[in-house]
Amino acid sequence: xxxxxxxxxxxxxxxxxxxxxxxxxxxxxxxxxxxxxxxxxxxxxxxxxxxxxxxxxxxx
Numbered sequence: 001x002x003x004x005x006x007x008x009x010x011x012x013x014x015x016x017x018x019x020x021x022x023x024x025x026x027x028x029x030x031x032x033x034x035x036x037x038x039x040x041x042x043x044x045x046x047x048x049x050x051x052x053x054x055x056x057x058x059x060x
Contacts, residue, residue, distance in 0.1 A: 007046040
């Protein structure tokens with residue numbers, strides 16, 4: 001789960017791995033992904049979405 005692969009859903013994926021069971025915040029990331037897919041279909045990768053979510057979650 002050190003990269004965007006943790007965002008992929010399905011059997012045998014990083015997200016389904018028991019080692020990643022404590023990860024949270026997928027609803028926020030999925031909302032960002034849905035909006036970006038609507039605005040820019042097929043051009044934004046999972047790693048891009050993870051970077052945007054990390055940036056938006058940091059409060060200085």
